[in-house]
Amino acid sequence: MALLEVKDLHTSFFTDAGEVKAVNGVSFNLDRGQTLGIVGESGSGKSVTVYSIMQILAPAGKIVSGSVKLDGQELVGAGEKVMRDVRGNKISIIFQDPMTSLNPTYTIGHQLIEAITLHTSRNRQQAWERAVEMLRLVNINDPEKRMKQYPFEFSGGMRQRIMIAMALACEPDILVADEPTTALDVTIQAQILELMQKLQKEMGMAIIMITHDLGVVAQLCDEIVVMYAGSYCERGTAEDIFYNPKHEYTKGLLRSIPTTGSRGQKLQPITGTPIDLLNLPEGCPFAPRCDAAMKICIHKAPENMPVGGIHKASCWMNVKAQMEADLAAAEAAREAERAEAARRATPAGIVDDITREVEAELAAEAKAHAEGGEA
Numbered sequence: 181m182a183l184l185e186v187k188d189l190h191t192s193f194f195t196d197a198g199e200v201k202a203v204n205g206v207s208f209n210l211d212r213g214q215t216l217g218i219v220g221e222s223g224s225g226k227s228v229t230v231y232s233i234m235q236i237l238a239p240a241g242k243i244v245s246g247s248v249k250l251d252g253q254e255l256v257g258a259g260e261k262v263m264r265d266v267r268g269n270k271i272s273i274i275f276q277d278p279m280t281s282l283n284p285t286y287t288i289g290h291q292l293i294e295a296i297t298l299h300t301s302r303n304r305q306q307a308w309e310r311a312v313e314m315l316r317l318v319n320i321n322d323p324e325k326r327m328k329q330y331p332f333e334f335s336g337g338m339r340q341r342i343m344i345a346m347a348l349a350c351e352p353d354i355l356v357a358d359e360p361t362t363a364l365d366v367t368i369q370a371q372i373l374e375l376m377q378k379l380q381k382e383m384g385m386a387i388i389m390i391t392h393d394l395g396v397v398a399q400l401c402d403e404i405v406v407m408y409a410g411s412y413c414e415r416g417t418a419e420d421i422f423y424n425p426k427h428e429y430t431k432g433l434l435r436s437i438p439t440t441g442s443r444g445q446k447l448q449p450i451t452g453t454p455i456d457l458l459n460l461p462e463g464c465p466f467a468p469r470c471d472a473a474m475k476i477c478i479h480k481a482p483e484n485m486p487v488g489g490i491h492k493a494s495c496w497m498n499v500k501a502q503m504e505a506d507l508a509a510a511e512a513a514r515e516a517e518r519a520e521a522a523r524r525a526t527p528a529g530i531v532d533d534i535t536r537e538v539e540a541e542l543a544a545e546a547k548a549h550a551e552g553g554e555a
């Protein structure tokens with residue numbers, strides 16, 4: 181049994197303008213100690229997916245259907261008491277902007293101690309020691325002194341690391357990192373990601389890493405879910421996604437990230453705008469932006485299809501490729517049958533032949549017959 185099993189999750193926002201279908205049938209599993217990447221452009225439903233799992237949606241948001249199981253326990257409909265325990269002790273989240281989560285009017289130490297005493301059985305003295313230990317773990321120098329400082333006294337990278345410390349202080353089974361590095365410069369980004377990997381090894385937790393940048397998850401994730409318009413258009417191992425992508429959107433994402441192989445080549449951003457979630461099209465939501473779109477893509481949405489192992493994708497190109505492969509296989513089978521029939525009609529071991537002699541004799545006979553007839 182996986183630690184977290186998300187099945188066909190649907191979440192909508194019921195607004196004055198209508199039902200915004202933010203998450204439309206997302207499924208994935210996460211095992212202990214594993215890292216799952218959720219990748220997609222802004223507005224594709226990444227945050228709403230994890231907010232649904234944790235049930236921290238804005239008031240207009242509702243899980244419409246689907247299942248979220250943590251350690252086998254169904255969370256959809258489980259009630260606020262269960263969810264408070266889940267949020268406190270089992271799943272922690274690091275938000276994109278640490279300033280929105282850190283209270284500017286309290287010291288870092290106060291906030292860390294509050295979180296620790298709330299979510300664990302430690303008393304205030306033990307919580308203070310734990311907080312210092314966590315700050316040291318996330319590479320904050322002189323943590324005893326830093327505990328007494330306010331959020332504005334720290335750099336953006338440090339605040340992000342404090343958020344990680346706060347999330348980890350509750351010793352969660354799953355750490356959700358919602359674009360934790362987006363606001364940071366590249367060097368700090370790399371440090372934060374490295375730190376998260378190190379902590380994961382030490383603490384054995386699972387991580388859900390959300391990002392709009394496929395490049396970020398390349399070395400980090402065991403499995404990747406690529407989201408488009410609230411659905412996952414493709415999911416698979418990091419190797420599947422990077423070396424054998426089976427959805428045109430994923431292929432586009434890969435063309436738009438710099439790699440060592442693409443040095444000197446022009447990167448191609450995906451053009452066009454995301455789909456309106458108030459009016460989802462009947463066909464493939466990526467069709468208006470897809471260079472490979474066929475007629476069927478416009479009026480029929482492709483289903484999620486297995487394309488090998490745990491690799492799944494929803495793109496008609498895979499059906500087309502399968503049909504072409506089936507046709508080629510059928511033609512090859514017919515050709516083999518024809519060859520076999522010809523082989524069977526030919527007797528084995530022809531050593532001699534009398535065709536020429538018989539034909540010559542028949543011709544002579546016919547000639548004699550003709551001459552005799554004339555006479």
Ligand SMILES: Nc1ncnc2c1ncn2[C@@H]1O[C@H](COP(=O)(O)OP(=O)(O)O)[C@@H](O)[C@H]1O
Binds near residue numbers: 200228240
């Ligand atoms: N509070 C809200 N009210 C209405 N719609 C929302 C709300 N929050 C998110 N959405 C809708 O859900 C979509 C997905 O949002 P989100 O999951 O935050 O995207 P991202 O992939 O950037 O994290 C948005 O494009 C928006 O249409």
Ligand code: SF4
Binds near residue numbers: 427429465467495497
């Ligand atoms: S289903 Fe069609 S439109 Fe959608 S990604 Fe595949 S080829 Fe493009």
Ligand SMILES: [Mg+2]
Binds near residue numbers: 358
């Ligand atoms: Mg988001």
